Amino acid sequence: MRQWFRSGDPWVWMAASAVSISMILVFGLLLLIAARGLGHFWPSDIVKLDYRSQSGEMIVLQGEIHDRERVSAERLRDAGYSVEGDQDVERFLLKMGNRDLTGQDFRWVVVPDIVKQQIPSSLMTVERREWGNLYGELVNVKQAGEVVAEGNQAWAVLQQHLQRTDDLFQQIQDIERGEIGAVNYDIEKLRLHTRSLELKGQLDLSAKQLIKQQRAQLDAQYNKMQVALEQLYNQIRRDSITVVVAGGQEIEWPLAKIVKVYQPNDMSVLDKSLFYIAKLYEFVSEDPREANTEGGIFPAIFGTVMMVIIMSIIVVPFGVVAAVYLREYASQGPMIRLIRIAVNNLAGVPSIVYGVFGLGFFVYFLGGNIDQLFYPEALPAPTFGTPGLMWASLTLALLTVPVVIVATEEGLSRIPKSIREGSLALGATKAETLWRTVLPMASPAIMTGMIMAIARAAGEVAPLMLVGVVKLAPTLPLDGNMPFLHLDRKFMHMGFHIYDVGFQSPNVEAARPLVYATALLLVIVIIALNIAAIGIRNHLREKYRALEN
16 A cells, blocks of 8 residues: 555546546536526426415416425425425426516415416417516407407417517617617717817807708708607507406507517427527527516627727737746846736735726726816716726736736746747847747747636626626627727626626526526637637647747
8 A cells, every 4th residue: 555655646546536526516517507597598388277375265377387396394384384294395486477467476386285287278478578578368469459350360460460560679779779879979979079179269150150060960860760760669559469367357568568479388399499599599699678687698798708809909918028028138036036926916816906996097097087188078077087898908907917927928938048049040139039939939828828818807797897897788889980999888798797687686586597597608708718719829839839849
């Protein structure tokens, strides 16, 4: 045994075991997130229950079974249920929807109190733009208040009218977010231009006439779009449906406030699979609704990727220049060792400290002075003196620059001295040797540093809450208006979306699957960014491998 320990084999086995356990934990965590998150998009059957309530009254419930568990009979008796025996009792969480009618989305249902359970094919799920899902049976379809279809014909007519409503809604979105947004942007630019001329004392009569003409043209465009918009709103308000919900109550709901309608109990496995894929695409491509608890997360994905790209563009040159100075030019002594220790310690500073620094230095000091110097016409409204995309990217660049410096220095230290001496012997200057030989050979290490910086920056939330991330950003930081990339705008981030939906949502049960789905998507985005960087690094490594040998 002593000889076995001396051979070093136990330490190899321990290291292999530690790696195996780590891999199992990581993949287990990813599987848990995937199972909890991806199941949210599957169209579950709607059950209809004749149920005996705690007071003994018979009521009708309908909805999706959201979760199941077994609880002790004693615990249920303490909660007011009449349960016999000491055996554990099964209960499930029923997602009843109809929040505007019943005041609650979910209800625990004790299985022994269910008198009758059915899965009628006529029950449908109405996904609404407000108030969450509505569960019920279709009674009729109305057009301008008149019934145009009922009974068996109502479902086909509903699909036709819903398609028309979707087309109109898309036209309204295009006008409101695209055309009217562009005109409003131009009107604001004209207002700032007017104010700028006024501050410079150049707002003479000819300038006023020109501005008046431009303003009249923009107002005419705006009024024309408003007329078109009013017509579209009148058209979209035409249709409605009548639905009978649990308990027999009939309600009328306008199609303009409906996203989609489907009958999950009547869908085959293939239909549900196609529906599932469509819901996944909707999740990654559409805007959020209902305080981020419904719809998609496209603005959060876009904001995360955009911030990481800008952060990488800033941090890599800055980190490489710092590392080159420390390794190639600075005289190695106590001061340089002290600087290296400080750089290494910066990597361990809590990220919220960087957020406070970014808010104070970048936003209030730097942004406030930029506003004073370059945007006086917009004051007192801040342009860069408020949290935004640029300050968030700079703060994260500051947070991750120690990683790039350390990785680049390690790459530079691995380049043989003979390479530098050979280049200098051939007549190249030190700068030429550095630019044409040393840095290209160190590029794989630089890319490694960037990969680690991306992995850390994409997952940070705390500093971003102070320097640019918001719960809901009305517009993306990239659009068709000059200068196209708006670094002063606030943006959405997937990490903050997880925090907001998971801990700030008024409807936690409904939002919980979205937390898992967004977490899984955040991991996938980070992996995709890292794979792109790893691909570039491997390409550079192969390119300069021969030179190293």
